Amino acid sequence: MANATPTGYDDDFLGIPLPLPRPVGDTAVRALTYPRFTVLLAPQRRLAAVTGVNIDGATLRDVARTGEWHLDARVPAAEQAGPSVYADNDLDRGHLVRRRDPGWGTAAEARAATEATFVYTNAAPQAGAFNQSKELWLGLEDHVLAYADTADHRVSVFTAPVLAPEDPEYRGVQIPRRFFKVAAWAASGDADPRLLRLEAAGFVLDQSDLIDTSQGALAVSRLGGFRTFQVPIADIEALTDVDFGPLVDADVLQPVAVRGESAWRPLRTADDVVLG
Template sequence: MTSPTTGGAGYDAGFLGIPLPLPRPADRRPVRELPYPRFTVLLDPARRLAMTTGVNIDGPTLHDLERRGDWRLDPRIPASEQAGPDVYARNDLDRGHLVRRRDPGWGTVEQARVATAATFAYPNAAPQASVFNQSKDLWLGLEDHVLHYADAADLRISVFTAPVLADDDPPYRGIRIPLRFWKIAAWSSADEGDPPALAAAGFVLDQAQLVDPSADVFAVPPLGAFRTFQAPIGDIAQLARVDLGALVDADVLPRAAVRARAWTQLHAPEDVVLG
């Protein structure tokens, strides 16, 4: 059995039956590729945070396991390249899972336990303000909403999540705190009799109003300060400087919204456009 700290098979580009490579940096910055059970993290060693993550989710065999796992550094890369425990000590920052704990937890129960435990590696974390409200709960539930939308016995999705590593992110304890996060969910979609086609939806979370590194404060009201948007995937590619390949053309947003570069703030799952 593979140890959660030593890797795994990683993200599977053929999981959906349509080739979908893991997004890579558009600016060719160096990254560390870290495969884990059913997901992969591409870590930016200069920022000490992930520039992208990719996970495969098999909806019908997901397990709802108890939360179990201890955050740990990944021994495959130097500790100096990871945002480790010192970043999160004595402040209001959460170790925000990028690949959600539940997402790779499918297959047999034992496989699911190993995969969910692996999500507690520091390369899969990014600092997030600790306050929870409706908008952050919505962000954490987007994968489940996509799974429920398709409502198919053989449903599979692949999800890509990362912080936006902007040059003007505020400095804090040797890193820069990301103010935005992006997520893209992708699935195979086809009308009866047609070949499968790639479909995808893109989202951005904004925590800028909650971050004040100078005061070690990261969870100050107003309640609406976590804002979640559905955004054109092409905009996400430019914002995050990530090559999203076929995902841009697979965007389920109406073409008029894509052309207008319209971002829609989400208040409930019913606001999400999936088809």
């Protein structure tokens, strides 16, 4: 297998400084770097609190799907939600950083970077039922890339489960009911096109209706559905206790007079997304 230097998420990738969001307070995380992406692993939950990836849409490659799921040897196995969580049930190992997102540059670099995404620190349990809402969720980065036509289609994306204390437990792991995604890009300034400004959009995927552990075992409903919303980044910040820094003010939904779930924008197709 070709190797790529695991330099991790690049704060300066967009041409505007954008630090990786981090949990607030004294929440312990392990910072793990991979080719073009970083995972902040929350050991007590055995899942990522934040992931950040840089995507260069101008040099993305359509490489064959290769790679096998594996534990990260740098982290104790007990701190990772490994293969036993996904065995003999209807849970998928959901990529947080998508397989294709870091797959850009040379063919060797792209192949090594996509293979690096098959690590359990970059996975989270998702209901296996595949429907239009999940397809929409998986395609949000592509939609943002198509919109962000400045800075050579460069986008930075932050994704993770919402690690809520009330998430139901299954096989020693609390199964997240929600996931967040925040995409950021550089846009040309109105007064001077040479000056860039940061723009961003936030999203939440809700699988609460699909996951049931009330009887002591996992039940995944095949009749329910994923719900996808565009959400103020300030709401995601409050929901996750993650500091998103300048992304809150860069939100394309700003200004938002009303916040909270009642004001979240439900998405049925990519055409429902507000990007500018």
